Each structure stands twice: as C-alpha cells, then as structure tokens.
Amino acid sequence: MSVSPGSTVFGEDTTLPEDARGRIDRMPEVEHTSQVEFVDGANVYRSDLVPGGESGGIGVYGADLGLLETVRTGVASGTWLNAATADHPAVVLGSSAAARLGVTRITPDTLVLVDGTYFSVVGVLEPSELAPELDNSALVGQAVAEEVLDGSGDPSTVYMRMDPDEVAQARELVGRNANPERPNEVEVSRPSEALEAGRAADQTFNGLLLGLGGVALLVGGVGVANTMVISVLERRGEIGLRRALGATRGAIRSQFLVEAMVLSALGGVAGAGLGSLATLVYALLRGWPVSVPWWAGAGAVVATVAIGAVAGLVPALRAAAQHPTAALGAG
Structure with missing residues (x-):
C-alpha cells in the first residue's frame, strides 16, 4: 500500500506530517515501510547542452535506503544507494528515465545534470510493477535532496508492505495514523490492486x-x-x-x-x-x-x-x- 497527500475540502494541496512514516511503522499489521520526497522544480538532463524544455518529465525523489525492499524492485545494473553514496551527489535512475537520458551502461564517468548539479549515476533500476512512478524518476539520498536540491524533507509518498490478509482492516487505519489531525486529507492506495486487475484482464x-x-x-x-x-x-x-x-x-x-x-x-x-x-x-x-x-x-x-x-x-x-x-x- 502507499500513502500520499490528498487535498483539503477547498481543493488545496496538503502535505504529510514529517512523522507520518514513524506512526505507520508502529502499526502491528505493517511489516516494512519506506518513503520518498518529490523534489518540486528539479529537472534532470544528460548535460548542460540540452535545452531546458527537454527534461523528459523525469521526477527527482529523495529516497531512504530501504525503498527497494519495500517496493520489491531490483537493480538492473550498477548498485543501489548505500550509506556512503546517499550523502553525496549520486543518483539511481529508473528504467524509463535511463532510456530517456541515453544511459545504456554505467561507468565512473557517467554523469547527469540534476537541478544544475552534476550527479554520478551509480545504478539503474528494473521496471517496478508496484511503484511504476519510480520508472521515470531519478532517486537521490534524502540528505542530498535537502542539502543540495533544497528539498523540504516532507514525505510525498510512504510505501508500506503488509500481509495481504491484513490489508482490508489496515486500510481504514492507515490514514488516521499518517495524519491523526486530518485523516480526510490523506490518500491511501493499494498499487497491487492495479497489478491484480491487469492479470485478471490478461487471463480474460x-x-x-x-x-x-x-x-x-x-x-x-x-x-x-x-x-x-x-x-x-x-x-x-x-x-x-x-x-x-x-x-x-x-x-x-x-x-x-x-x-x-x-x-x-x-x-x-x-x-x-x-x-x-x-x-x-x-x-x-x-x-x-x-x-x-x-x-x-x-x-x-x-x-x-x-x-x-x-x-x-x-x-x-x-x-x-x-x-x-x-x-x-x-x-
């Protein structure tokens, strides 16, 4: 399942509290959690020679190190962020983002321009079925997202993994735990439902x-x-x-x-x-x-x-x- 900010009764965008993940992680039904922060306004280019309008729509996210374990996505080439690279200008590209940027192989000289700063490409992810938004994304460490890219530190999405038998009951409680003061301003979704629907359609x-x-x-x-x-x-x-x-x-x-x-x-x-x-x-x-x-x-x-x-x-x-x-x- 995933939790993201919703909107107020007046249609205004909201944000998740900084401790939303911590409260969700304490739920007995939840086995593992991770979060990402979408860095608004940050664009990714192959170099500074690419026109500004040709960003390819690649989103920049600050991610924690446990993201792949939660969304069950592997690394197609290179490596995932670790304790060392998460604190430096290093980036892991989603499968679609790497294809759009023309990154076919990773070397020590493979760089991309993220919001005016060159980042070393350390890995490329496999396509993600449960979090398809990561396919067209550039993932950096959370500390780098805040210090280098001026991220706010507020989570834009909290991913959680739990026993399928507990989903129906936990779905009603996740929003209240994520934002106890305004649970109606939280969107709770289950990406695996789309995957199951796709498989059912294929079988039909x-x-x-x-x-x-x-x-x-x-x-x-x-x-x-x-x-x-x-x-x-x-x-x-x-x-x-x-x-x-x-x-x-x-x-x-x-x-x-x-x-x-x-x-x-x-x-x-x-x-x-x-x-x-x-x-x-x-x-x-x-x-x-x-x-x-x-x-x-x-x-x-x-x-x-x-x-x-x-x-x-x-x-x-x-x-x-x-x-x-x-x-x-x-x-």
Missing part, C-alpha cells in the same frame, strides 16, 4: 482468444466434413470401380481418411504461417522483439490434423460402406 483476454480458437477449429472441422461428404457423393463411380477391382473397405476408408487429414494439414500450415506473419508485422510496427515459439506452430498443425481426422471419419466410413454395384450404377 487469453480465455477469449482460446474460445475464438476453439470456435475456429469447430468451423474448420465442419468444413472438412462437408467437403469430404460431397467428395464421397461425387466420386461414387470411382469408389465402385476400385471395389470392383478388388479394393477392400479398409483401403477405401483409409484413402478418404488420409485425404481429410492432408486437407486439414494444408490448412493448418497455411494458418500457422499467416498467424506467424501477422505476429511478426504487429511486433515490428510496435517496436517489440519478435518471438514465435516453434511449438506453437507445430501444435497448431497437429491440432488441425487431429480435427481433420475426426471430421473425415464419418465420410470415410460412408465411402467404405458403398456397395460396388450400387456405386458403379450411381457413377
């Missing part, structure tokens, strides 16, 4: 795709069955001739069953190819890496062959049941 979307795929297989199977039934009716003369020349019912049955499977296999190969091509084009247009597992195409072909075998079974049995004399007479 996957279920929809599977349902559409099942309908497509059913329609394809019906199409194969109809094609083979018509083929049996049109080729009764051929069936009668083959029976008269000694072909067994098993041979006739196998012939039509194999034809149905080959017809389905051709459709499966064509469908897998078109699907892979559509995936390739869409990924390239979005700038995504292309990844089409081989087993997906192979599974599609195997599934269509199986459907074709089932759909062609009845027409094959009908063809094998044709009497030679009746079939020749019909042909």
Whole structure:
C-alpha cells in the first residue's frame, strides 16, 4: 500500500506530517515501510547542452535506503544507494528515465545534470510493477535532496508492505495514523490492486482468444466434413470401380481418411504461417522483439490434423460402406 497527500475540502494541496512514516511503522499489521520526497522544480538532463524544455518529465525523489525492499524492485545494473553514496551527489535512475537520458551502461564517468548539479549515476533500476512512478524518476539520498536540491524533507509518498490478509482492516487505519489531525486529507492506495486487475484482464483476454480458437477449429472441422461428404457423393463411380477391382473397405476408408487429414494439414500450415506473419508485422510496427515459439506452430498443425481426422471419419466410413454395384450404377 502507499500513502500520499490528498487535498483539503477547498481543493488545496496538503502535505504529510514529517512523522507520518514513524506512526505507520508502529502499526502491528505493517511489516516494512519506506518513503520518498518529490523534489518540486528539479529537472534532470544528460548535460548542460540540452535545452531546458527537454527534461523528459523525469521526477527527482529523495529516497531512504530501504525503498527497494519495500517496493520489491531490483537493480538492473550498477548498485543501489548505500550509506556512503546517499550523502553525496549520486543518483539511481529508473528504467524509463535511463532510456530517456541515453544511459545504456554505467561507468565512473557517467554523469547527469540534476537541478544544475552534476550527479554520478551509480545504478539503474528494473521496471517496478508496484511503484511504476519510480520508472521515470531519478532517486537521490534524502540528505542530498535537502542539502543540495533544497528539498523540504516532507514525505510525498510512504510505501508500506503488509500481509495481504491484513490489508482490508489496515486500510481504514492507515490514514488516521499518517495524519491523526486530518485523516480526510490523506490518500491511501493499494498499487497491487492495479497489478491484480491487469492479470485478471490478461487471463480474460487469453480465455477469449482460446474460445475464438476453439470456435475456429469447430468451423474448420465442419468444413472438412462437408467437403469430404460431397467428395464421397461425387466420386461414387470411382469408389465402385476400385471395389470392383478388388479394393477392400479398409483401403477405401483409409484413402478418404488420409485425404481429410492432408486437407486439414494444408490448412493448418497455411494458418500457422499467416498467424506467424501477422505476429511478426504487429511486433515490428510496435517496436517489440519478435518471438514465435516453434511449438506453437507445430501444435497448431497437429491440432488441425487431429480435427481433420475426426471430421473425415464419418465420410470415410460412408465411402467404405458403398456397395460396388450400387456405386458403379450411381457413377
């Protein structure tokens, strides 16, 4: 969960008390807390040659050393702030902020300009699912935020981690503990709810795709069955001739069953190819890496062959049941 300043009844912005985190940390439901301070007006640039309007919207935060443990985010490259670097002009960039600033690798000479002061880049974070606002941010030590960047020291967000079973009960008490005098001026949110909602949406979307795929297989199977039934009716003369020349019912049955499977296999190969091509084009247009597992195409072909075998079974049995004399007479 996270706690941030809300607004008054007149719509004015508020601030969290300096001891808000301490009171929240004493709640028995809370396992771990950390806080950040948003440094208003501070911008981040790659160098002093970048125009002032091209800041990329990167926010500057003063952070405590336990932030990563609370939001469960790792360091993609470099290191996180420690007791030494937190008191000096050192900065850790979020994943999006590093990409916007063009920081692809970290060396002792990697610097960024933060509010007119050059900071050494010591690390780049992995994308954060529970605190996405950190992705486009520059994180410095709290002491540096106050001394170098003129931060106020007031927390802008307090993050807390607790047992999921305690969330419903604790959510009602967090605001009162953060600001006992004005609990209505505190916003309490649960970022993990958005993550859970996203996963539920993904599962629903996957279920929809599977349902559409099942309908497509059913329609394809019906199409194969109809094609083979018509083929049996049109080729009764051929069936009668083959029976008269000694072909067994098993041979006739196998012939039509194999034809149905080959017809389905051709459709499966064509469908897998078109699907892979559509995936390739869409990924390239979005700038995504292309990844089409081989087993997906192979599974599609195997599934269509199986459907074709089932759909062609009845027409094959009908063809094998044709009497030679009746079939020749019909042909």
